[in-house]
Amino acid sequence: MRALTWHGTHDVRVETVDDPEIVNPRDAIIRVTSTAICGSDLHLYNGVIPGMQAGDILGHEFMGEVVETGSASTLRKGQRVVVPFPIACGACFFCNRQEFSCCDNSNPVEKQDATELLYGHAMAGIFGYSHLTGGYAGGQAEYVRVPFSDVGPLVVPDHLDDDRVLFLSDILPTGWMAADNAQIEPEDTVAVWGCGPVGLFAVQSALVMGAARVIAIDHHPRRLELARGLGAEVINFRESHVLEALMEMTGGLGVDCAIDAVGMEGHGFALDNMFDTLKQKVGVGADRAHVLREVILAVRKGGRVSVPGVYGGLADKFPTGAMMEKGLQIRTGQTHVHRYIKDLLARIEDGALDTTFLISHRLPLEEAAEGYRQFRDNQNEWTKVVLKTGHSVAGASARGEAGTAV
Amino acid sequence: MMNTRQAGVAATLAGAGLALGGLALGALLMGRDKRRHEHPDSAPGYTARRGFGEYAVTGRSVTINKPRSEIFRFFRDFQNLPTFMENLEAVEPKGDGRNVWKIRGPLDRVFEVETEIVREEQDELIAWRSVDGSQIRTEGRLKLREAPGDRGTQVQLIIAYKPPAGEAGRLIAKLFQREPAVQARHDLKRLKMLLETGEIATSARRRDETRAAKQENH
Ligand SMILES: NC(=O)c1ccc[n+]([C@@H]2O[C@H](COP(=O)([O-])OP(=O)(O)OC[C@H]3O[C@@H](n4cnc5c(N)ncnc54)[C@H](O)[C@@H]3O)[C@@H](O)[C@H]2O)c1
Ligand SMILES: [Zn+2]
Numbered sequence: 151m152r153a154l155t156w157h158g159t160h161d162v163r164v165e166t167v168d169d170p171e172i173v174n175p176r177d178a179i180i181r182v183t184s185t186a187i188c189g190s191d192l193h194l195y196n197g198v199i200p201g202m203q204a205g206d207i208l209g210h211e212f213m214g215e216v217v218e219t220g221s222a223s224t225l226r227k228g229q230r231v232v233v234p235f236p237i238a239c240g241a242c243f244f245c246n247r248q249e250f251s252c253c254d255n256s257n258p259v260e261k262q263d264a265t266e267l268l269y270g271h272a273m274a275g276i277f278g279y280s281h282l283t284g285g286y287a288g289g290q291a292e293y294v295r296v297p298f299s300d301v302g303p304l305v306v307p308d309h310l311d312d313d314r315v316l317f318l319s320d321i322l323p324t325g326w327m328a329a330d331n332a333q334i335e336p337e338d339t340v341a342v343w344g345c346g347p348v349g350l351f352a353v354q355s356a357l358v359m360g361a362a363r364v365i366a367i368d369h370h371p372r373r374l375e376l377a378r379g380l381g382a383e384v385i386n387f388r389e390s391h392v393l394e395a396l397m398e399m400t401g402g403l404g405v406d407c408a409i410d411a412v413g414m415e416g417h418g419f420a421l422d423n424m425f426d427t428l429k430q431k432v433g434v435g436a437d438r439a440h441v442l443r444e445v446i447l448a449v450r451k452g453g454r455v456s457v458p459g460v461y462g463g464l465a466d467k468f469p470t471g472a473m474m475e476k477g478l479q480i481r482t483g484q485t486h487v488h489r490y491i492k493d494l495l496a497r498i499e500d501g502a503l504d505t506t507f508l509i510s511h512r513l514p515l516e517e518a519a520e521g522y523r524q525f526r527d528n529q530n531e532w533t534k535v536v537l538k539t540g541h542s543v544a545g546a547s548a549r550g551e552a553g554t555a556v
Numbered sequence: 557m558m559n560t561r562q563a564g565v566a567a568t569l570a571g572a573g574l575a576l577g578g579l580a581l582g583a584l585l586m587g588r589d590k591r592r593h594e595h596p597d598s599a600p601g602y603t604a605r606r607g608f609g610e611y612a613v614t615g616r617s618v619t620i621n622k623p624r625s626e627i628f629r630f631f632r633d634f635q636n637l638p639t640f641m642e643n644l645e646a647v648e649p650k651g652d653g654r655n656v657w658k659i660r661g662p663l664d665r666v667f668e669v670e671t672e673i674v675r676e677e678q679d680e681l682i683a684w685r686s687v688d689g690s691q692i693r694t695e696g697r698l699k700l701r702e703a704p705g706d707r708g709t710q711v712q713l714i715i716a717y718k719p720p721a722g723e724a725g726r727l728i729a730k731l732f733q734r735e736p737a738v739q740a741r742h743d744l745k746r747l748k749m750l751l752e753t754g755e756i757a758t759s760a761r762r763r764d765e766t767r768a769a770k771q772e773n774h
């Protein structure tokens with residue numbers, strides 16, 4: 151089959167590799183119809199997440215058709231499914247608490263050691279990501295082996311085309327959990343750093359959850375326009391001082407909730423960010439924590455901080471004083487996708503959530519490497535890239551020719 | 557540097573537990589030796605910063621979301637152990653609580669250790685020890701405790717060992733230094749996966765790429 155493989159920083163290639171097989175009883179094999187490039191993939195592309203190996207197949211946002219099932223899978227051949235990006239067993243302490251991205255049993259035992267050293271505990275397995283999270287082959291490929299297929303994949307109705315449901319795999323529930331973690335109350339003002347796909351879905355979710363105001367922060371005009379289109383006010387951090395603007399826009403109180411939807415590769419020329427950038431270039435494990443610092447300073451006393459943006463290692467110059475003295479609540483994590491997708495699918499069907507407004511480009515899988523380059527270098531225009539495999543002709547033609555911006 | 561094979565045998569011996577027969581495990585493993593610790597705390601003995609002199613002691617815990625009785629039943633049938641102890645090829649029951657463990661070693665050698673169960677408390681504890689005259693002497697115990705709330709069972713595996721004398725002993729001792737705690741942890745986690753999910757997680761994309769398959773092809 152064809153698959154997008156990682157070979158080093160800024161080096162990804164579409165290659166021919168062996169097809170996957172059923173390995174464990176609860177597995178299924180999915181023939182991918184649509185898959186997407188995520189901001190998390192950019193962290194891998196930029197080489198700032200440790201634990202990658204040459205030849206790894208990337209991609210954790212994917213959907214497709216069930217073509218093979220293991221003896222203990224509950225799926226049936228021919229079903230159309232969206233697959234959550236964290237792999238969860240459905241039976242451990244964490245899965246029982248709906249904390250699926252903390253699953254104890256999906257990260258292979260021998261891969262857990264490094265994460266235990268780094269984080270104290272190993273995290274769940276994730277498709278198409280670092281070997282710290284299992285080194286599972288991902289979905290930017292024609293076929294994927296999906297473990298615990300009786301727990302993760304969500305069967306989607308045929309009348310919803312791929313583009314409307316694909317993002318249930320990650321960024322839609324991630325934006326939703328970002329807002330959920332901010333514990334929004336009526337009359338709250340919510341600030342969202344980053345108007346990438348995660349930030350945009352966080353904006354939309356916060357408004358659906360009843361936030362009185364949402365203020366979105368970025369520097370790409372087109373991305374800010376998308377946020378404005380959802381009903382947010384916007385701050386362009388190249389034009390305005392973010393902290394000052396937020397204080398003034400909230401009458402000196404500060405925002406009630408602050409969401410970091412940027413993560414470890416924040417842009418900007420603040421001094422702390424330049425030091426962090428330097429450190430990140432010389433070694434893995436050093437995060438650029440500029441946005442998280444700003445978030446903690448901006449949120450009001452007693453406010454709520456939500457961090458969907460990915461950090462992977464360590465940071466210094468961290469505002470521990472502000473964090474403690476201000477009496478904050480901080481919630482974080484890779485998304486517990488399984489917890490939210492049924493409800494979110496219903497909201498898509500109802501038309502309560504728009505899931506396609508942010509797609510800027512659809513490319514054939516063969517052009518995935520170009521998609522990575524553009525999604526990284528032309529963030530203003532390339533807001534979300536969906537890749538179509540040879541199996542998805544129908545899905546692509548339903549929404550215009552593959553390869554054209556829409 | 558050890559090669560993987562050597563590490564493997566060291567690890568499995570550790571998994572089996574290697575110790576001198578007659579070593580009083582009780583005080584050493586379960587709590588602090590009062591003579592050696594001026595201010596004993598609640599931590600398990602094997603987490604002590606100070607060593608145990610000539611004894612190597614390692615222990616690991618994992619919480620398994622299953623009732624004690626189920627875990628006990630599974631472990632008590634030693635023939636099940638190779639399904640999650642990676643370097644154990646087979647365990648042959650000899651009756652009377654005696655078992656012969658076949659452990660994969662370097663250069664495709666298989667080491668045999670005969671053990672006897674020295675203590676057994678239903679659903680709580682199993683302790684085993686190599687029989688007198690064994691080529692390798694091992695001692696270990698599995699302890700089960702109810703975890704708080706709905707967390708299942710806390711499973712603790714403890715191993716003590718003292719390097720035997722002689723050239724072979726020195727080699728084995730060397731092999732042991734690095735891996736036992738790691739292997740015990742891995743084996744326990746595999747046990748947890750097997751009991752909680754019915755399978756052992758692997759990121760292999762094909763059946764011939766799993767660790768088990770690779771081991772067989774060596
Ligand atoms: N928690 C999860 O489960 C989860 C899931 C998916 C993605 N993520 C993470 O969420 C983050 C965003 O993902 P994405 O797909 O939206 O990525 P993206 O790269 O498309 O978007 C990031 C946006 O942040 C903006 N930004 C950079 N520096 C900024 C600053 N100083 N202030 C404000 N905005 C700034 C960028 O201009 C960009 O528009 C990434 O870290 C990604 O890894 C987390
Ligand atoms: Zn993602």
Ligand SMILES: [Zn+2]
Binds near residue numbers: 238240241243252
């Ligand atoms: Zn689980």
